[in-house]
Amino acid sequence: MTGAAGGVPGLVIAAPRSGSGKTTVTLGLLRALRRRGLAVAGAKCGPDYIDPAFHEAASGRPSLNLDAWAMPPALVAGLAGAAADGADLVVAEGLMGLFDGVPGAPGRSGSSADIAAAAGWPVVLVLDVSGQSQSAAALVLGCARYDPRIRVAGVILNRVGSPRHRRLVGDAVEALGIPVLGSLPRDEAVTLPERHLGLVQAAETSGLDGILERMADFVEANTDLDRIVAAATASRLDAGSLAAALPPPGQRIAVARDAAFTFLYPHLALGWRRAGAELVFFAPLADEPPPAGCDVCWLPGGYPELHAGALAGASQFLAGLRRFAETKPVHGECGGYMVLGRTLTDAAGVEHPMAGLLDVATSFARRRMTLGYRTATVLADGPLGPAGTVLKGHEFHYATVADAGSDEPFAAVTDAYGAAPAPAGSRRGRVTGSFLHAIARG
Structure with missing residues (x-):
């Protein structure tokens, strides 16, 4: 069975570090775009086994892991195709910081950047700007130039304190030629509960659908969804046939x-x-x-x-x-x-x-x-x-x-x-x- 990665646009929601708001933005986008009638699919860069279930709850479609370290390139391509099959758009959530990974061969460090580069999907950078203003633009510039394989298509500012704060940061970022696609105010009402291995699992999260609706409302009110969708580009991966990552242990x-x-x-x-x-x-x-x-x-x-x-x-x-x-x-x-x-x-x-x-x-x-x-x-x-x-x-x-x-x-x-x-x-x-x-x- 073949996938459809090559014809379906996608993007990677990434950040300079963990805790910047990637999950909130990803889940809010998935649910908000689904409400608009798009068949939107989630994916997760790296080995996280909790986030895909939240993606599925938000989008109504299965979400798959794409791991540049643990998976051979052909498997990454096949899974990207499987995620895209029947979808209008793929939204892949990054892990940790955009370039964070482990020692490995070129393109095999396990970073979100490796997945963005392999797929040819642009990066939308979620930037926690609390405690800074114009200095945030230096982080954006560094992310945009650090790895020539990837393209930062835009920035979503998170934890913005005031309209003045948004103007200071936004003007500095846009002076780089990189658009600001959204500005999220501080709001603890849209976070997910956590425990010792990270988030509480999707199936156990009380009132999850209501939380996802609030996230969608929050993201839709504070970002330009049309520009975000327009920033996505079709994957350059040849999905081919999807082989099992592990052969079935039994029939x-x-x-x-x-x-x-x-x-x-x-x-x-x-x-x-x-x-x-x-x-x-x-x-x-x-x-x-x-x-x-x-x-x-x-x-x-x-x-x-x-x-x-x-x-x-x-x-x-x-x-x-x-x-x-x-x-x-x-x-x-x-x-x-x-x-x-x-x-x-x-x-x-x-x-x-x-x-x-x-x-x-x-x-x-x-x-x-x-x-x-x-x-x-x-x-x-x-x-x-x-x-x-x-x-x-x-x-x-x-x-x-x-x-x-x-x-x-x-x-x-x-x-x-x-x-x-x-x-x-x-x-x-x-x-x-x-x-x-x-x-x-x-």
């Missing part, structure tokens, strides 16, 4: 999905389905076991530490998972890995028994943030491939390993900075798991 895949298990990358599910696999969802928090007739079970990441007591008491889920693992493969990523372990200690220090299919004990009471890209070499045949399979992925968690137990490691893992490979994760029989969120094969 019928039992996938845990509820408030504790939510972090399944949309591009994985899309690729598996297009490869002919069937995803069969079940809810451990509703005490549902993996469905019969499936030939592999996948426990995604999520927030099991917030539901540890309920999971420990889900006797039918745990018993069914253990029965499933007697004859069929089971894999857990991050939170799923924690649930496959022996125990999970919650934030209050209470230890909860888990499935016991792996010997690892994890703790959310002993917190340490772990964040970054990973390259993993699988050490034994399993659902993610035969021994020697190389995976590119990402870790982001606060939980720690309290006791690694006696299991063999799942993979040898290194980071993007060339650290020596180290054993990571666990495997026992048909069961495997690690903190890695796999994005694509290396």
Whole structure:
């Protein structure tokens, strides 16, 4: 199945740093343009697995990750095409600062600029101008000149204090020949709730549709939507055929999905389905076991530490998972890995028994943030491939390993900075798991 990236215009919403307002602008744009009757699609630069669900809620269309470090260029092109298929416009939200990434080959640093350059999409820069006026123009000029591969098509000023403030900043930016496409006043009423891994998930955000409507009203009232749409340009990517980032781990895949298990990358599910696999969802928090007739079970990441007591008491889920693992493969990523372990200690220090299919004990009471890209070499045949399979992925968690137990490691893992490979994760029989969120094969 081919995408349509080459004919669909797009743009990248980026910023010089995190916390500048990219998400508010992106969600407001998606909903406001949808209300105008445009088929608008979201995309997310980088490995973030929370934002795409908000994009989908705002636009009514699936949003996909585009990751220049973890994905080979052909996969980026295929996913850009899949995002654009049937759309009038693609709005891709950047990550961190526009040029922030990791060491890598040219175009493979994982930055938002890499995606903008590969696709040929112009950048709309969201600039937090609080605490400055004309100096903000120097930041815009630096972003516009730093990387000749990209084009800054315009700027949206955020957290503007007054009409005088807007004039001082706006005049300085427009003197560079770069248009100001909007000016957003300070307004905390349009922010999303947050917790320890960033935003609360879309499915859990109370009154999300109302929040998105307020964001759309806010963005529509304070930006020139017509000029923003006109700034978009068609992708220069040849979408071609979209291959699965990871081959399906089975023909019928039992996938845990509820408030504790939510972090399944949309591009994985899309690729598996297009490869002919069937995803069969079940809810451990509703005490549902993996469905019969499936030939592999996948426990995604999520927030099991917030539901540890309920999971420990889900006797039918745990018993069914253990029965499933007697004859069929089971894999857990991050939170799923924690649930496959022996125990999970919650934030209050209470230890909860888990499935016991792996010997690892994890703790959310002993917190340490772990964040970054990973390259993993699988050490034994399993659902993610035969021994020697190389995976590119990402870790982001606060939980720690309290006791690694006696299991063999799942993979040898290194980071993007060339650290020596180290054993990571666990495997026992048909069961495997690690903190890695796999994005694509290396």
